Amino acid sequence: LLYANHGRITPGQWKNLKGYVEGGGGFVPVHCASWCFGNEPGFDQLVGGRFASHKTGTFTAKVIDPKHPAMAGVKEFEAWDETYKHRNHNKKDRQVLMVREVAEKGDNITELEPWTWVRTQGKGRVFYTASGHDERVWGQSAFHQLLKAGILWSVGDARKQSYEKFIAARAPLKYEKRGDIANYERRPEPLPYQFPLSARDSMDYTQAPVGFRLELFASEPDVINPIGLAWDERGRLWVAETVDYPNEMTPNRVGNDKIKILEDTDGDGKCDKVTVFAEGLNIPTSLTFSRGGVIVAHVPDFLFLKDTDGDDKADVREVLTTGWGTSDTHAGPSNLRYGFDNWIWGTVGYSGFRGEVGGIALAFKPYSL
Incomplete structure (x- = not known):
């Protein structure tokens, strides 16, 4: 076209x-x-x-x-x-x-x-x-x-x-009108609620780029509501899983969310081992590897989690920086990447940042110092 x-x-x-x-x-x-x-x-x-x-x-x-x-x-x-x-x-x-x-x-x-x-x-x-x-x-x-x-x-x-x-062979989509569906676009009437499909059936509604194909690696109950993914050097998938997102932000920042390690141990391309690396989190939005552990965006903090005894469970938890905005969970830090320059790169929405880095006061919009 x-x-x-x-x-x-x-x-x-x-x-x-x-x-x-x-x-x-x-x-x-x-x-x-x-x-x-x-x-x-x-x-x-x-x-x-x-x-x-x-x-x-x-x-x-x-x-x-x-x-x-x-x-x-x-x-x-x-x-x-x-x-x-x-x-x-x-x-x-x-x-x-x-x-x-x-x-x-x-x-x-x-x-x-x-x-x-x-x-x-x-x-x-x-x-x-x-x-x-x-x-x-x-x-x-x-x-x-x-x-x-x-x-x-x-x-x-x-x-x-x-x-x-x-x-014709795809599972049909089913809808239901409900009174609690947001209508931010101000349509004449809100969109109907779409009933969820199985992971397998959802693949038939996902378009892959030319030359690529979709394969199912993991699905519920092994992983629920993944929001951040990272593959390690052993071919294991680390997942930030959040059932609390987006509305259940707790005052003490303890919740029901986890960092999981999903592993294929027999080489068939499917996850057959799940390890909970860290739990008790509340709306983690991204993760990336650093210094033998993982950096996790967990507003208002960035956390460093590390396993020191080889059981694939975090026994070190440090706050690296704090000041990430909590006004809207949709607009916090995300997409963390370890760059070739040894810097951690990421994005942040309008929830912004206001805090200190290396003793220097910094702020990202919409905040001002």
């Missing part, structure tokens, strides 16, 4: 794109993509036309071929958008699916303008729509369906069937 304003394409890039499509790939240029790569005339022919000019207005593009597979489930919708007019039309192997009608006097067209179309080139398929300038289009479910139908058509019948089989 291409949704961008790139003026040029190198010969090598064009060769790759053209070869990808003609070899059976799907290509979905959207809206301004028809302006791209003006230095390569073949790109216009691949897309099926090139952007020429536009005004703006509120209009409804008309579906003229509702039976085409790329129009499956698509309904006409009204939206403010740029009123694209195209040139360099390539009618070979092109089927127009939607058109924009002449709106009123002063429009930049005098006849029906092809608006959404499909093409085939070699073994590949191209789907293009001129819709999509901003959120007034992208925010509409009807536009989402247009893109979905176009993508599923462009990838080819075999891939589409594989996708539909995968979707």
Whole structure:
């Protein structure tokens, strides 16, 4: 899918794109993509036309071929958008699916303008729509369906069937309206509560980057509500587990949370040993290794925990620094990393920091000294 304003394409890039499509790939240029790569005339022919000019207005593009597979489930919708007019039309192997009608006097067209179309080139398929300038289009479910139908058509019948089989086999999501769901976005009504899935079923709803795959290493009851992860030199996974997050912050900072060590002892890629390294914590938000132990973000402190007798249980507990803000557990310190420069790096949100480091008073916003 291409949704961008790139003026040029190198010969090598064009060769790759053209070869990808003609070899059976799907290509979905959207809206301004028809302006791209003006230095390569073949790109216009691949897309099926090139952007020429536009005004703006509120209009409804008309579906003229509702039976085409790329129009499956698509309904006409009204939206403010740029009123694209195209040139360099390539009618070979092109089927127009939607058109924009002449709106009123002063429009930049005098006849029906092809608006959404499909093409085939070699073994590949191209789907293009001129819709999509901003959120007034992208925010509409009807536009989402247009893109979905176009993508599923462009990838080819075999891939589409594989996708539909995968979707049908997933555990269905179940929802329930509840009165205690926050509505920070001020929607007309709050989102419904989604019932949880098993870890295995959740994997079918998680998209991994190309070339990666998901494997289940550990799940409940071995680990619950992980908030921070770190792998040690022995291939063991250290987990900051917090059942208290985000609302159960205790005044004495003692709670129900733990640091666990999850280990695969037989090499099958699955956790089969769990050791509680430290417990009685309350909303730890990150951890990283240092000096044979672990540094744990545990507001208002950073703790140093270490095992000195080899039983994988912390028997040393030191406060390294204090002053991390406790105003909002969502905005405290997190993402601790041991850097190549031997510094500990991390992030902190608007809960901020105000304290002393090495005897020097320091503060991060929103605090001031």
